[in-house]
Amino acid sequence: MLKERWKKIQTYGASLPFAKVYYREDWEVIYFELQGKMFALLSPTIDDQSQLTLKGNPQKNEELREIYESIKPGYHMNKKHWNSIVLQSDELSDEELLQMLRASYQLVLAKFSKREREQLQRFVE
Structure with missing residues (x-):
């Protein structure tokens, strides 16, 4: 399952549009x-310590940490804006994890200027 x-x-x-996923050697x-x-x-190895670290709304991040034992402040990240999720846990479904991944992507996309977002949209349509 893991x-x-x-x-x-x-x-x-x-x-996700224009997303790249790859192994980054310098950060392992x-x-x-x-x-x-x-x-x-994402952890490069699959074991009971594997984690997914995602960007989130600071207030929502706090709420998620209070609700789910498997969600902790972002490992080696700004604890306010990032959460790390232990993948071994079954507290969250795969669908919920993917929704959180998409939300993280959308938060980053929202930081682009209007002009940059419009240029990206042109390629998507």
Whole structure:
């Protein structure tokens, strides 16, 4: 189950418009980016410590940490804006994880200027 979840996260992340998912050697992590801006990190190995780290709204991040034991402040990240989720846990469904991954992507996309977003949209349509 964990291996399928790990693969599903990468496949879904790579399917988002203009997203790239690759192993980043200098950080030893699977790196998810949109036009050079990080929106997620994934443990490169599959074990009971594997984590997915996602950007989130600071208030929502706090709420999620209070509700779910498997969600912690972002590992080696700004604790206010990033959460790390232990993938071994079954507290969250795969669908919920993918929704959170998409939300992280959208937060990064929203930081682009209106002009940059419009240029990207032109290629999507």
